[in-house]
Amino acid sequence: GKTVYLKDYAPPSYIIEKTELDVDIYKGETFVLARLQFQCLDERPQALTLDGEALELLDIAIDGKALDSTQYRCDHRGLTLHNPPERFVLTTRVRILPEQNTSLEGLYRSRTIYCTQCEAEGFRKITYYLDRPDVMSDFITRVSADKNECPILLSNGNKIDGGDLDGGRHFATWHDPHKKPCYLFALVAGDLAKVEDRFRTASGREVTLQIFVEEKDLDKCDHAMSSLKNAMRWDEQVYGREYDLDIFMIVAVDDFNMGAMENKGLNIFNTSCVLAKPETTTDAGFQRVEGVVAHEYFHNWSGNRVTCRDWFQLSLKEGFTVFRDAEFSADMGSRTVKRVEDVAVLRTLQFAEDAGPMAHPIRPASYMEISNFYTLTIYEKGAEVVRMLANLLGPADFRKATDLYFERHDGQAVTTEEFVQAMEDASGRDLTQFKRWYNQAGTPRLSVTDEYDQEQRRYSLTIRQSTPATPECAEKLAFHIPVAMGLLGEAGELALKLADESLDDLPEDNTHRVLELTETEQTFVFTDIPEKPVPSLLRGFSAPVKLDYQYSRADLATLALHDSDGFNRYEACQKLALATIQDAMLAYQQDTLAEFVPDSTLVQVYRLLLEDNSLDQAMLALMLNLPSEAYIAEEQEVIDPVAIHFARRQVAAYVGSELAELFRLRVSAYDPTREYRAQSDDIALRSMKNAALGYLMLLPTAEDLHLCLNQLARANNMTDEMAALTALVCCEDNTAQEQARDALTAFYQKWQDEPLVVNQWLALQARNPIPGALERVQALLQHPAYDGNNPNKIRSVISVFCNNNPLNFHTGTADEPDAGYRFLAEQILQLDSKNPQIAARLITPLTRWRRYTGDRGQAMRLQLQRLADQPGLSPDSYEIVSKSLN
Ligand code: DPP
Numbered sequence: 001g002k003t004v005y006l007k008d009y010a011p012p013s014y015i016i017e018k019t020e021l022d023v024d025i026y027k028g029e030t031f032v033l034a035r036l037q038f039q040c041l042d043e044r045p046q047a048l049t050l051d052g053e054a055l056e057l058l059d060i061a062i063d064g065k066a067l068d069s070t071q072y073r074c075d076h077r078g079l080t081l082h083n084p085p086e087r088f089v090l091t092t093r094v095r096i097l098p099e100q101n102t103s104l105e106g107l108y109r110s111r112t113i114y115c116t117q118c119e120a121e122g123f124r125k126i127t128y129y130l131d132r133p134d135v136m137s138d139f140i141t142r143v144s145a146d147k148n149e150c151p152i153l154l155s156n157g158n159k160i161d162g163g164d165l166d167g168g169r170h171f172a173t174w175h176d177p178h179k180k181p182c183y184l185f186a187l188v189a190g191d192l193a194k195v196e197d198r199f200r201t202a203s204g205r206e207v208t209l210q211i212f213v214e215e216k217d218l219d220k221c222d223h224a225m226s227s228l229k230n231a232m233r234w235d236e237q238v239y240g241r242e243y244d245l246d247i248f249m250i251v252a253v254d255d256f257n258m259g260a261m262e263n264k265g266l267n268i269f270n271t272s273c274v275l276a277k278p279e280t281t282t283d284a285g286f287q288r289v290e291g292v293v294a295h296e297y298f299h300n301w302s303g304n305r306v307t308c309r310d311w312f313q314l315s316l317k318e319g320f321t322v323f324r325d326a327e328f329s330a331d332m333g334s335r336t337v338k339r340v341e342d343v344a345v346l347r348t349l350q351f352a353e354d355a356g357p358m359a360h361p362i363r364p365a366s367y368m369e370i371s372n373f374y375t376l377t378i379y380e381k382g383a384e385v386v387r388m389l390a391n392l393l394g395p396a397d398f399r400k401a402t403d404l405y406f407e408r409h410d411g412q413a414v415t416t417e418e419f420v421q422a423m424e425d426a427s428g429r430d431l432t433q434f435k436r437w438y439n440q441a442g443t444p445r446l447s448v449t450d451e452y453d454q455e456q457r458r459y460s461l462t463i464r465q466s467t468p469a470t471p472e473c474a475e476k477l478a479f480h481i482p483v484a485m486g487l488l489g490e491a492g493e494l495a496l497k498l499a500d501e502s503l504d505d506l507p508e509d510n511t512h513r514v515l516e517l518t519e520t521e522q523t524f525v526f527t528d529i530p531e532k533p534v535p536s537l538l539r540g541f542s543a544p545v546k547l548d549y550q551y552s553r554a555d556l557a558t559l560a561l562h563d564s565d566g567f568n569r570y571e572a573c574q575k576l577a578l579a580t581i582q583d584a585m586l587a588y589q590q591d592t593l594a595e596f597v598p599d600s601t602l603v604q605v606y607r608l609l610l611e612d613n614s615l616d617q618a619m620l621a622l623m624l625n626l627p628s629e630a631y632i633a634e635e636q637e638v639i640d641p642v643a644i645h646f647a648r649r650q651v652a653a654y655v656g657s658e659l660a661e662l663f664r665l666r667v668s669a670y671d672p673t674r675e676y677r678a679q680s681d682d683i684a685l686r687s688m689k690n691a692a693l694g695y696l697m698l699l700p701t702a703e704d705l706h707l708c709l710n711q712l713a714r715a716n717n718m719t720d721e722m723a724a725l726t727a728l729v730c731c732e733d734n735t736a737q738e739q740a741r742d743a744l745t746a747f748y749q750k751w752q753d754e755p756l757v758v759n760q761w762l763a764l765q766a767r768n769p770i771p772g773a774l775e776r777v778q779a780l781l782q783h784p785a786y787d788g789n790n791p792n793k794i795r796s797v798i799s800v801f802c803n804n805n806p807l808n809f810h811t812g813t814a815d816e817p818d819a820g821y822r823f824l825a826e827q828i829l830q831l832d833s834k835n836p837q838i839a840a841r842l843i844t845p846l847t848r849w850r851r852y853t854g855d856r857g858q859a860m861r862l863q864l865q866r867l868a869d870q871p872g873l874s875p876d877s878y879e880i881v882s883k884s885l886n
């Protein structure tokens with residue numbers, strides 16, 4: 001593997017002013033004619049190398065004159081022109097094989113549709129080019145294909161020409177008036193149906209909106225379309241950003257490595273992120289469609305109009321755009337719910353990444369394969385860093401700063417430095433220290449201690465920060481960390497005054513402060529505090545850190561029931577549940593789990609919450625949700641997945657039986673024929689009712705089983721149908737198990753023609769914790785519903801089993817405890833030569849081997865070694881394997 005370093009960045013020696021492509025699609029082969037207008041920027045180099053992979057060069061000419069073999073050189077990485085002129089037109093003609101392209105990068109075929117994926121470095125599989133984001137060009141693309149097979153021909157920008165050709169073929173020509181890097185290029189050809197709508201921008205321009213899908217999916221486009229219009233309006237109102245072309249197109253394809261792609265004017269989506277209707281799509285699915293449609297749309301400004309100079313800057317567009325889409329979703333639904341869901345992902349998956357061998361800062365200093373860096377760190381932690389900036393600046397200055405950023409850099413390819421510079425210039429704040437968030441990896445840990453002085457009525461909080469070593473850096477400098485907080489007393493929130501604040505400066509809401517931690521250790525002193533308070537710390541999860549404070553269970557109950565900050569109420573529940581589960585883990589290790597009775601505080605708190613009618617039901621469901629096995633694992637020094645599973649289950653069963661009456665009320669009070677709406681209050685009702693059902697089905701009575709089967713039979717939407725099926729399938733009760741087998745078969749028969757529903761059916765079985773999962777998963781791989789070339793299917797079965805079924809993945813089979821690890825390695829090896837991007841992603845669970853006890857860790861390591869020893873392993877997989885073994 002060859003490593004690329006940020007410090008080696010050099011601007012391109014040539015730009016490509018104009019790019020003209022003729023893409024002629026035939027059965028089995030496609031011809032790409034490229035005319036590129038090159039212009040040297042400074043001193044003329046001796047050679048110019050263009051990127052190109054898997055291309056068969058047929059013709060090559062400069063300024064119309066064919067080159068002889070002394071004038072260029074071609075290899076498997078690209079094309080080198082010797083002694084190129086200062087300014088010239090390069091014409092190349094290549095042959096490519098989309099039908100055989102299983103990597104799903106470049107031009108490929110998904111079912112009947114030809115489509116492209118160019119980010120990050122896929123364009124080089126279409127033609128020879130300067131495939132780097134700081135080369136921005138004007139694109140004219142002419143596509144031709146058989147008219148019957150491909151009646152729809154699309155590319156970026158506006159359609160400027162089209163018509164029939166000989167031999168039953170036709171063509172369309174598209175021009176994109178905005179200069180763009182080639183990673184934003186897109187082309188689609190196929191037999192597609194469309195839904196069309198219109199949007200009038202704030203300045204009164206009419207934009208045509210089109211969603212292209214296979215005919216059978218026309219009934220699943222409404223939600224994406226309304227989400228798109230909401231996103232367009234929101235970006236005008238919140239960021240002052242208007243859309244800039246006459247047409248905006250979305251195309252749905254079934255085979256896609258990512259969720260979706262923001263190509264200029266022609267977004268290409270994984271069907272899983274665009275299609276939705278109540279019968280086939282869960283509430284989570286609806287919310288995902290809304291979020292991803294908005295995310296890709298928002299990229300039009302944060303990514304396309306202002307793009308990245310190089311791929312080290314990926315978080316410039318991704319972190320910012322995730323922050324934008326999260327705020328959009330918060331405004332469309334429930335803000336606290338959205339925050340809780342995002343933080344849960346961040347601090348299980350991203351924190352684990354930050355503590356593992358692939359840890360990297362949100363602006364990495366090096367990489368081997370850029371597609372391995374589309375990570376939770378770049379996206380989710382990147383978004384947290386933008387969120388901290390937004391909170392430090394406040395709404396008015398943050399808006400000033402983003403306006404400045406967009407205006408100053410419109411049409412440019414820039415770095416994260418320029419983003420922070422705009423924040424500094426607009427606000428006058430010095431963000432020098434804050435910038436360490438961009439360069440240092442690892443999750444900071446805050447240890448908080450406090451002291452109350454009754455006589456002086458002073459309360460002091462001492463906060464220490466430390467960040468563990470990560471592969472790129474052992475010694476960390478102190479971060480600038482905003483800690484939002486308040487203090488709870490007997491009668492409620494206390495008025496706050498820091499010792500160095502003057503009475504005139506006190507904010508209007510005097511019960512809330514943001515402490516800015518900049519030193520390794522700092523003490524904040526509050527005066528005139530009448531009693532020893534319970535501190536509510538890191539409200540709203542104001543920074544991506546771990547926080548330790550020795551709360552008593554009574555303190556946690558106080559916060560869970562009375563904090564004004566919704567996030568911290570949830571957080572207190574999580575901490576309380578975590579402590580209870582940790583007690584149970586201790587019992588497990590001492591072989592006394594069967595007799596273990598949990599501390600009653602948790603159930604007392606849950607009961608009071610359930611009886612509080614004023615609570616948002618979605619928040620209630622989240623507060624009652626025990627920490628996930630992944631989150632519990634993230635909190636363990638050495639991970640014991642078996643203890644975690646059984647301890648968590650024991651606590652869940654206890655909660656379920658103690659509160660059974662209240663849960664039963666929730667389930668039976670719900671009318672399953674109630675009309676489905678994907679609105680947050682309805683989603684909230686369903687989520688609480690289904691959480692209740694989940695608890696009841698841990699140790700179901702005959703009545704509970706009946707409630708579950710009734711819901712399964714009568715549900716008019718996939719959320720309720722899937723919740724009932726899940727509760728049934730994961731229930732260990734013998735009667736339930738018999739019912740579950742029939743229900744799974746019936747469900748498949750009912751939904752076999754809906755691939756996205758079949759994916760959910762596969763995923764449910766892959767994550768079912770009941771012993772025997774590996775055998776079940778192996779059987780699923782032989783099922784007609786499975787397709788080993790389709791990323792969504794691979795994710796639904798293999799990823800879900802290895803990531804979301806820790807008990808079975810880590811215990812294997814009765815005879816072979818390492819069978820899960822070997823299974824994963826075999827799947828990776830099979831996939832690696834076909835689709836290296838997806839293969840490399842599958843490796844993640846094995847990379848965590850150091851966190852597990854001796855035998856397990858070594859068995860995981862052995863499989864990594866097996867991958868490392870494989871001749872011809874892809875660079876993608878090699879990078880992850882080699883870094884993990886180091
Ligand atoms: N498709 C990915 C995203 O939108 C990469 N840009 O985040």
Ligand code: ZN
Pocket residue numbers: 295299317318321
């Ligand atoms: Zn993105």
